[in-house]
Amino acid sequence: MLNEYIDKYEIIILFSDKINIEISEIDFPENTKIFTPKTSGYDIILDLYRTYDFSDKIIYLSDDGYCGGIINLVQNGIISVNELIRALSY
């Protein structure tokens, strides 16, 4: 299953439930797969992603508290949500 996603999509974004961004209003780039905790496979992918970096296509957006992240830049007004999405699509 994992290989299927890695091969098929250019960007895979895992949104944790700690992020205060309305995903439904965001216009994501084509060929992006979004996972939230309610999406099938989220837990498996996240578990492996926390074990090691197995793909440079995966972005995990969270505020887990043990590190900084690009979400902090949005919350502090350094970048906008639109800029966030553009940044993630590179």
Place this chain on the structure above:
Amino acid sequence: MDKQHYEEMVSSFNQLPKKEIIRKQIYLFGHCNATEELADYLLENGYKVEAILDNNSSKYKNTYRDIKIIAPMEIMKINHKNTIVLIVARAYAAMAKQLNHMGFKGEIKKLIDYNSFAEYSLSEDTIYRMKHRLNRGISLLNAFNNRYDGIFKIFCPFSALGDVYIMMSYLPCFLKKRRIDNYMIFVVGNGCMQVVKLFGNIQVESLSQKDMDEVLQAVIYTNDNNSFIAHQDRPYIINLHKALYVKCIPLETIYCCGIFGLPIETSPVEASEFTEYNDLASIPKGKSVILSPYAKSVTAIPMKIWNQIVNDYKQKGYTCFTNIVGNETALKDTIPISPKISEIKSVVERAGTFIGIRSGLCDVIRNINAKKIALYPDYNYSDTKWKAVDMYLLKDWENIVVKDDFQWKT
């Protein structure tokens, strides 16, 4: 390149099948100090290097020891199936990806593993090995939790003096925000430990890079709420650098707002625990210049520039010193000097003038009372379009970008 990485580079190269290497055209990717050291090693051992690939077009008129610096796409014009690209630059993953996207069919070999977190494979063998790595990290994290029960742990994953200095300068506000009184710092290397101690009597421990990487993996996996990883792009789970693809954000702002989540108007704390160098009398007061030409992972500034600077100051009657560490050598016609990090302030203030390649040492002395000049090699920050001077500009310094036609002006 530090000794450990140099040895790893040599060992990795020597593990490549010699009979195959001698039949291939050798290219290097990413012009930096480390790549120059690899080129030196190869040339001195009788290998020919066809070219150095680099994405910075301003370098294409340059050579290093008669090795051309060319655009990566140029490699596709030859029989690239019979080539090998050796990489000692840090951005191996991005470089390998770029070559693969171009359709490169030759071999790509990483000679130094700066990034133990990444294995772009879902093979059973890879998952097995990486789970074992994680388990080692969990054991180490548990040992720290037992040894330092109740103490909040802050990890600085990368051995860079500047990163540690900036981190320490915003840490007090972060700790106040989180209401943390009891904490300790983990760094890699003695130099980084010395930088932490500039900020006071703080509990700090140095780990090997391997242990640091493995314990960080454990922090990530266990979601350890008694730890904090204080870096802008290491390990991989931190995605702050992506913001640089759309906007130029100075490194200090990334630390203040991106890592620590502090408001942009937060004032940094400055280091205060400096000590006095024990031979200040040997430095003519106000008529000396401290030169700092070396930095680990930054392209070197050509020696002819340093020679121009030394000649200029000697003609003005200055005594010139070169700050050296370990096996580094003093510039021609200068006196070597090796103060501890805590002593560098007294040395530079005594001398009156500091001229250095932009490095973490410049952060340590950023606010001291002297004439301070930072020289920026003309390179892009990581794989972004921003120049180093955009990311690390120093306030109240003379910041000079050294381009190819640079001449030191008296």
